[in-house]
Amino acid sequence: MSTRTARTAWNGTLMEGSGQVELTSSGAGTFDVTFPKRTAEEADGTSPEELIAAAHTSCYAMQLSGVIAAAGGTPVALEVSADVTLRPDPAGGLHITTIALTVRGEVEGLDEAGFLAAAENARTTCPVSKALTGTEITLAASLA
Numbered sequence: 714m715s716t717r718t719a720r721t722a723w724n725g726t727l728m729e730g731s732g733q734v735e736l737t738s739s740g741a742g743t744f745d746v747t748f749p750k751r752t753a754e755e756a757d758g759t760s761p762e763e764l765i766a767a768a769h770t771s772c773y774a775m776q777l778s779g780v781i782a783a784a785g786g787t788p789v790a791l792e793v794s795a796d797v798t799l800r801p802d803p804a805g806g807l808h809i810t811t812i813a814l815t816v817r818g819e820v821e822g823l824d825e826a827g828f829l830a831a832a833e834n835a836r837t838t839c840p841v842s843k844a845l846t847g848t849e850i851t852l853a854a855s856l857a
Contacts, residue, residue, distance in 0.1 A: 752799070762809065766795040769841045773814060777835035784831050786823035791816060811849045819857040828856050
């Protein structure tokens with residue numbers, strides 16, 4: 714299979730410093746990151762949590778399309794979003810406490826129960842979900 718690489722160059726302290734995250738394997742972009750922007754209520758630049766959300770939604774969409782096909786359906790369109798929540802950790806530092814996945818699907822060949830079963834199956838079998846074991850991952854799924 715494959716290995717993908719990203720790289721971050723960081724300069725300075727946690728609060729005054731900054732870094733650049735480079736999507737090295739694909740060359741898709743370089744993004745500025747700072748700790749104050751990471752923890753701000755309003756997003757002003759990307760963060761590790763947003764990058765996790767992007768990884769999770771794309772992985773989940775791929776996994777769900779495969780699970781739907783294996784169940785005898787045809788995925789026409791899937792719209793997936795993820796809300797990754799960062800909170801203080803009682804043990805110190807920060808902790809990703811929850812990831813809330815939402816999927817709305819247009820599917821042929823599966824009824825609502827079949828779609829919901831496929832959506833739940835994909836939630837637990839998506840490689841990114843597996844990598845994030847220990848984080849609560851919720852799912853809200855509906856047919857279009």
